Amino acid sequence: MKETKKLTLSSVICALNVALLALGAAFETLDLTICALTSLTIVFLCIEVRGAYPVGAWLVTSVLTFIFFPGKAIWAEYFLVFGSYPIAKDKIERLPRVFRVLLKLCFFFVSVTAILWLFGGLFGMPVFGSEENVSEFFFGLFPNLSYGVKLGMIYGVCLVCGVAYDLFINVSLRLYFWKYRPKFARFLK
Numbered sequence: 001m002k003e004t005k006k007l008t009l010s011s012v013i014c015a016l017n018v019a020l021l022a023l024g025a026a027f028e029t030l031d032l033t034i035c036a037l038t039s040l041t042i043v044f045l046c047i048e049v050r051g052a053y054p055v056g057a058w059l060v061t062s063v064l065t066f067i068f069f070p071g072k073a074i075w076a077e078y079f080l081v082f083g084s085y086p087i088a089k090d091k092i093e094r095l096p097r098v099f100r101v102l103l104k105l106c107f108f109f110v111s112v113t114a115i116l117w118l119f120g121g122l123f124g125m126p127v128f129g130s131e132e133n134v135s136e137f138f139f140g141l142f143p144n145l146s147y148g149v150k151l152g153m154i155y156g157v158c159l160v161c162g163v164a165y166d167l168f169i170n171v172s173l174r175l176y177f178w179k180y181r182p183k184f185a186r187f188l189k
Contacts, residue, residue, distance in 0.1 A: 001049065001188055010053045013041045017061040018068070021078060025069040035074065035082035036165060040172055042086040047176075048188050054090075058083040076118050081111045081162075089169065108162030112155055 017038040024034030038061070045054040062079040069075060085107065092103045 006049045006051070006053050009049060010045060010057045013045060014057050014060045014064070017041055017057070017078075018064045021061070021065045021074055022068065025065075025072040025074045028072070028074075031072075031074045031077060035078050036168060038078065039082040039086050039169070042083055043089075043169060043173065044176070046086055046090040047173075048184075054087050058087060073119065076115060080114050080118070081108075082165075085111075085165070086169065089166070104162070104166060105159065108159050109155065111162075112158040116154070 020034050020038050024031040042054050042058055045057055058079075062075060062083055065075040065078060088107055089104070092100050092107075095103065
């Protein structure tokens with residue numbers, strides 16, 4: 001594929017991702033779903049274009065989303081997890097199976113920590129802080145549990161969701177290779 005075609009495809013994907021993330025910012029109940037769908041475009045770039053283009057598309061989309069929606073959490077979710085994970089997954093999948101699982105879990109652990117720190121520090125959301133703040137975060141559902149247990153529950157749920165997200169990407173990749181890649185092959189030469 002020629003460099004101009006790679007650049008054009010990456011630019012179109014950036015525009016599409018920013019438009020979809022705008023939809024997720026407008027309807028905050030859809031933000032994680034929209035982020036997961038936009039990450040498939042980064043997976044597509046990792047497969048078909050390679051090189052620095054997936055990283056560039058991820059960074060440009062993240063910066064534009066931050067500029068257009070600075071008060072929304074969607075840019076941080078995309079930047080820290082959904083946009084960066086397909087790029088990391090592309091590199092991790094080349095390692096032996098034992099290291100793959102450990103590195104993926106470490107990635108999600110670090111991402112969850114970064115998001116909780118960012119939301120707690122930058123947006124002032126009650127995540128890291130006193131036990132009362134964590135109780136507010138869980139809306140009082142678990143008033144008798146300790147701070148550490150509640151924080152462990154947050155990490156546990158996020159790690160389970162990370163594993164489900166990894167499976168979502170794997171299933172989407174199989175579908176793409178089986179059904180859609182032969183149809184796109186003539187356009188991607």
